[in-house]
Amino acid sequence: MTGATFTVVDVAHGSCVIVQTSTRAAAVDAGPGNGALLSYLTEQRIPALDYVLLSHADDDHVQGLVAVLASGVAPVREVRVNSDSTKGRRWASLMHEVERATGSREIETFLPSLTRPTAFDLGDGVTLEVLAPGPAQSATGPSGLSHDGERPTSNSLSAVVLVQVEGQPAALLPGDLDSAGFEILIAYPGIIDRLQAPLLVFPHHGGHSSPTATASSDERFAEKLISVVCPEIVLFSLGRRQHGTPRPAIVRGIRRAAPGVRIGCTQLSEHCATEDPPGEPQHLSTVFAQGREAGRCCTGTVTVPLVPAGTEVPAPGVGPHLGFICASAPRALCQVAP
């Protein structure tokens, strides 16, 4: 056992994963601008972030860093981001904070790219390895090239980060990777065999797999992704009633590829229960979760120990969480047989 942990923070609609070892902490994406990451860092007494890796430039992945840098709650030593200046005013605000923090030497390293091959050592045998995008893709930028008739967006260039423990895969974080980005990724020699991981945070919160996606193309994308990654656990980081995620077709595709996989969502999808659960949630851990105050959590924030492949880890859909689903969302997507 390394004592290291992997936490999918319930930030509502958005994404933020904290990987923590005995000596270092990293955030892969920073969530939206709702103070969730600040609350989590404060509550968990995480004094600094050694690395913040922003998979791509969407607000729901980067705005939390604006808040962290401005707050002074936890210094950030290194920031890497797949840049997209077309994101407008919000992007300019992030760059303002980055420049200020770099000028005051709070941030030691800022690089506007997060590409293969790059790896970050967190100690205790834990590393974060960037599998996508490739440098050529990143240098071309979003909307600059096409694949199968689709024009890639910043989602296509989303960083795909593999969390490893002692050289073994533990979790795959594909950001908002879409179908075009996924096809480019698996076409790269030798990569497809490196995408297997026991835990997958599903890309784009379980939303559409491309700007022109249909239910059937979403289902095919999910089925293919799961067939490649072969996860035991799939987590969706989502906000209840915010963007209709996860799409039922995505969950169908997952089930078709892996009928026994455990599925969990940080917040309760409106596809699983239209009515809000009554009363205060009893099934959640005490760890901060953005949805707790308004009673929107399903799994809430999920923390799993980072252990080598083959070791059993706590899964969603069992114990108190299963009790909550049976009581509040008996028709939940995760409970539907394939």
Add this chain to the structure above:
Amino acid sequence: MIGEMTLVLAGSREVSSVLVVDDEEDARRSYSWLISDLDLDPRLVDAPHPPSLEAFADRIPGLADAVLCDHHLRTHNYAQFNGAELVSLLYERVPAVLCTRWEERDIDEIRPYLDRIPALLRRTDEESLRRGLESCAREFVEGRPPSRRPWRTQVHVQEVERDTVYVNLPGWTSLHMFGLRHAAFPPHVRDALTEDLRLYAEVNLGAEAPEDVYFRAWTL
């Protein structure tokens, strides 16, 4: 009707009477029915006495266990202050909920006091009142919930007009433009306000709606 029940808030705070402060007599009467429906004792204020804000606020803990207060109190010279000023002065002393008609002008007027107003009522029904009082009592005991916790954050000035400064919050979910009066800023910040300035304030970034956002502790 005299209330016979006691409402227990935040596990230990007992409320059996609620003071009603509103400049409209009909509204006071209607609030009294609402309070009676909760089996609590409504105590109507026909005219705040003593008339000064601080003196009246100091007297309230001896008059009732909780307060239901409308924001508009100056009509017909009912009071020399507005509801937001009164309710914010009662922070951590008496559970007090503020009612408003929810017009944008009201929200702009209330916002400077909002960090000390745990419950702003959008609807006045039994459940909203009970929940509002519970929120107050709980905040007094447990501290602010995530939706009301202040964080130092970047504020981006978009436009400076004669009466109003329009800003947005890059670290917050929405690109909403907040209209703040010049008086909301301390003098050293007010003098520096220009378009495109980025400055800092403590803001409850966990707020879900613009009407719940407060600003305080401004710095350049």
